[in-house]
Amino acid sequence: MATEKSRILAVIDPTRTEQWALRKALSIANSRDDLDVCAYLCVYSDAKCDDRSELQAAELERNRLWLDAMLGEFADNKATIDSKIEWADDWREAVCAAGAADDVALVVKRASGRQNSLASSDRQLIRRLGRALLLVKYEPKDELKKILIAVDFNTESASHKALNEAIVSLGTRMRGTVKETELHVISAFPTADSFVHPPDVAKALDIDRSHVHIRRGSAADIIPDVAKKLEADLVVVGNIGRAGLSGITIGNTSEKILNDIATDVLILVREETKLSVAV
Numbered sequence: 001m002a003t004e005k006s007r008i009l010a011v012i013d014p015t016r017t018e019q020w021a022l023r024k025a026l027s028i029a030n031s032r033d034d035l036d037v038c039a040y041l042c043v044y045s046d047a048k049c050d051d052r053s054e055l056q057a058a059e060l061e062r063n064r065l066w067l068d069a070m071l072g073e074f075a076d077n078k079a080t081i082d083s084k085i086e087w088a089d090d091w092r093e094a095v096c097a098a099g100a101a102d103d104v105a106l107v108v109k110r111a112s113g114r115q116n117s118l119a120s121s122d123r124q125l126i127r128r129l130g131r132a133l134l135l136v137k138y139e140p141k142d143e144l145k146k147i148l149i150a151v152d153f154n155t156e157s158a159s160h161k162a163l164n165e166a167i168v169s170l171g172t173r174m175r176g177t178v179k180e181t182e183l184h185v186i187s188a189f190p191t192a193d194s195f196v197h198p199p200d201v202a203k204a205l206d207i208d209r210s211h212v213h214i215r216r217g218s219a220a221d222i223i224p225d226v227a228k229k230l231e232a233d234l235v236v237v238g239n240i241g242r243a244g245l246s247g248i249t250i251g252n253t254s255e256k257i258l259n260d261i262a263t264d265v266l267i268l269v270r271e272e273t274k275l276s277v278a279v
Contacts, residue, residue: 005036006105009131011095012041012067013110019070021108024140024264028106028174029079035105036080040098041067042091056087092124099131111135111258111265122258126239126267132170134266135258141233147171148184148213148232150223150257153196163238167268168205171236174266184211186226188219220256228262236266 010025022039029035043063049055067083074081088094099107107129112121125133149171151164168185175181185205189195198212205212215222227235237257258265 005034005103007036007038007101007103009038009040009095009099009101009104009107011107011109012039014041014043014063014066016110018139020110020136020138020140022074024134024136025106025108026074026077026079026081027140027143028108030077032079036082038104039067039071039081039083040095041083041085042088042094043085044087044089044091046089060085060087092121092128095125096129099129104131106132106134108134108136111137126258126269129269132266132268134264136264137261138264144174144181144233146182146184146230146232147175147234147236148186148223148227148230149236150186150219150238152219153187153201154189154194163268167236167238170266170268174234174236182211183207184213184230184232186213186215186223188215188217188222190216220260223257224260224262232263234264234266235261236268238268 008025008029010019010022012019012022022037025037029037041063043059045055045059047055064083064085067085071081071083084098086094086098095107095109098104107125109122109125122135149167151167152160153164155161155164171183171185175183183205185201185207187196187201195216196214198214199209201212201214202209213226215226223235223237226232235257258267
């Protein structure tokens with residue numbers, strides 16, 4: 001019986017030569033039998049012309065030829081790659097719409113801006129994309145040696161508890177069957193009364209005791225510090241999306257972490273009303 005496959009949506013950046021998002025997506029899919037890759041490109045031009053439809057057709061064709069030529073370099077790749085090109089004046093909205101497809105399991109995008117800067121485009125995707133979002137901050141490696149998942153064991157909120165479970169599930173899936181990949185977990189606690197015993201966590205998650213990191217303080221400060229000490233290749237965090245004005249004005253831990261962390265960040269974005277949906 002054939003395995004039902006999902007897709008990784010790799011966001012292509014037409015302004016860059018090196019497509020880190022595509023390379024990262026392929027490195028993940030190549031280690032799995034249930035994932036294919038879709039190279040997604042959104043194009044638009046506001047150039048003045050007599051016939052907008054002719055301009056659109058010409059730009060789409062030009063970019064299609066460029067994308068086909070680039071994908072030709074990966075002809076011998078193990079994972080199947082297809083492509084999708086769309087015309088839209090807001091590529092972030094287009095990415096969110098494309099990522100909402102039922103068969104999309106993960107969206108991968110190269111992080112924007114300077115090394116320690118969270119660009120507005122990334123912030124919008126974090127808050128509005130209803131999928132796991134992997135922001136690639138550094139040139140991709142072929143293998144994941146250490147994955148650090150961040151959970152909040154002190155929360156009393158049902159929605160946050162559901163998010164914790166989803167984060168653990170996602171981190172485990174990213175590890176796959178590669179035994180050499182270490183899975184670590186980190187949790188911050190504000191007071192001594194809220195301390196969580198590492199052996200209990202290790203037993204519950206079926207990981208080595210030395211891979212459990214319980215630290216007192218702010219998650220936004222502790223997670224980047226532990227990730228640096230571990231030399232983690234990937235950090236998995238969660239974000240509960242907010243609607244309306246609060247979603248614009250209120251920061252969250254995942255955004256603060258992304259500013260400071262020295263590794264790629266996988267953010268599981270969920271709205272409170274959708275946290276019961278399986279990852």
